[in-house]
Amino acid sequence: MSEVRIAVEGVSKQYFLYRSPGERLLHIGLNIVPRGIERFNALSDISFNVRRGECVGIIGRNGSGKSTLLYIIANTLSPSRGTVRVNGRIAALLELGSGFNPEFNGRENIFFYASMLGLNRAEISERLEEIIDFSGIRDFIDRPLKTYSSGMAMRLAFAVTSCIDPEVLIVDEALSVGDEAFQRKCMMRLTRLKENGTTILFVSHSARSVTELCDRAIWLDRGEMLMDGPPDEVMVAYQRFSHLDSERAAAYRQQVKERDPEFLSQGENRKANKEKLLLTAAGQDEAAELGSGITASFDPNMVPESIVIHESHGALIEQPRICEVAADGSLGAVVNTLVRGRDYAICYIVRFTEDAQDVAFSANIQTVNGTMLGGGSLLKEGQRLVAVRAGEEVAAQHVFSCRLLRESFFVSVGCSGLRHGERMPLHRITDALMFTVLTERDYNGNGLVDFAFRSGYTILPAGEHLNPSAPNSAEK
Structure with a gap:
């Protein structure tokens, strides 16, 4: 069984909504809870494990508790109840600009931020050029961070957190700031980290990103964990929920909480349909022979x-x-x-x-x-x-x-x-x-999309090079 990198057990986070500074002082200073004070449950009894090399997407509407959960896992916020155990070096990209000093230039901030993530100066120097190259802001690296745009700051932050090869990486919606080319670059880096054994917690509102990158998805709503399962299954249920009016959404939410099979089987149905749909009215094998x-x-x-x-x-x-x-x-x-x-x-x-x-x-x-x-x-x-x-x-x-x-x-x-x-x-x-x-027996294309490739080969005499303008290739 693979190693558990993150273990979240019964985590809850409760806030007190003080009506006056006096109530805050009474509670914090004297540990006396004022009568009638309102409590807000940001998280309620959350439990799950994440293993080495696993990528888990956290989804949910704004205010559902996603960021609170990640802050607790990153140890920048303490839970009211429950425990969190993280095994390995953790890097977290939680908030744009967090871990940076706006007065330092980009190069200085690399050393400053990476040192907080546990690297010594020699290790940072060894990775410095890779970090700068990945960020794509070399022309601005010696300028003060306060002159950077939000996209440039995000590029630098992601470059640092991903280039130090963390054992646990937490990303909270930060990639939405970058341009499309850099977002794709980040997704490829996350995929490489995952293949190398990095455990990733990934918060995103992008269904495409969650289904492509993640092995599992966890759906939070009002501080409660409604679903934990295959990404396509969870995203279908979440998207259905997101477009319901308040009355229907409340009933749907309850059915999901009760684990009604009608709402929890969407991903498995898709997988079953994938096989079922290969059958045609005439039969797939018969069609292939045609x-x-x-x-x-x-x-x-x-x-x-x-x-x-x-x-x-x-x-x-x-x-x-x-x-x-x-x-x-x-x-x-x-x-x-x-x-x-x-x-x-x-x-x-x-x-x-x-x-x-x-x-x-x-x-x-x-x-x-x-x-x-x-x-x-x-x-x-x-x-x-x-x-x-x-x-x-x-x-x-x-x-x-x-x-x-x-x-x-x-x-x-x-x-x-x-x-x-x-x-x-x-x-x-x-x-x-x-x-x-329908399948075609003699067609040599593969994958999902037909790009109309014309594939072939040319046997070259010894010492000769292929002339790409006139290949003697066989079309298929």
Whole structure:
């Protein structure tokens, strides 16, 4: 059994909400609890273990207790009850600029911050160039930190915490400050650290980041741990919860707490569907024998059990389906087993129950584990409907070329509009459809996406080099 790096047992954190400085003095100075003082439970009886090399995502709405939990694990905050044991050197990126002195320059702050994380001067000097290179701010490294932008400070902080090879790394939403290129760079560094045995606690509101990076996800709400399980399972339940009104959310929350199987089986259902959807109406093996002559078909058993129908705000999406697209652009049969390289359309009807303005439509395709591969939308100016009256229906369609390989996929659809001057969803259905792509026996592509590779080889005479402009390669 792998080593437990973090052990959280029955941790609770309670705050007293003082009504006056006198109450604070009475309580803190004389240890007398004033009568009627209000208590706030930031955390309530949290318990879990994290093992070596495991990455755990912490999710939840703002104010749910995520940061409080991380501060306690990092030993910068004491629990009211319970214990936390951390085995190994810990590095925490909890708050932008924490551990830095704004009067020091970047180079001085590297030594200052890394020394607080347990490195001596020789160890820091050995890693100095790697830290500066990773941060990407070498031109500013000798300037005072107070002249840095928030993104530059975050780059430096992440570079220090990740380049010292910590045994436990805690990251609290800090990566959202960086640009896309640096965020990707950070994700790759986190992946490398995880592969090398670093235990990671990762707070993020990005479903994609959690499902791609984490082995488990923990969902906190109002200081309570509602779920601890596979990332895709927890994210589906959390996203469903996030779009409910307060009354429905309270009932849903209770069902999750009671471990109702209907709400806790989404991830397993997706995994089961992944295997189930490889079966077609004609049979996968039979289809493979047909070679390039395979045709799309419809399997009535291919129904997504992970569907989430979100609350309506003046519109209802009905009849979502995938249709073949003919050469002349007309729609053909409804299908859910597709053929690589052919065109299809994601279609649905939107029935408006209220007047709506500036209406747009969207659809996206996701993998079984929730990674969004791409989508289409009508959001640009001139593509949106200026106004729609209550009672009207609109047929939306998103044509796409199936550049996917043999695998199962999910389709989510949505409709948005302006309400009170802000764009918001009028209706959405997550995992409204699922489909699989038929296999081709002689096609040499692999992975998920068909990039239309032309693979081949050339045998070179001794001493000659390949001329890339004219390879004698065989197309497959």
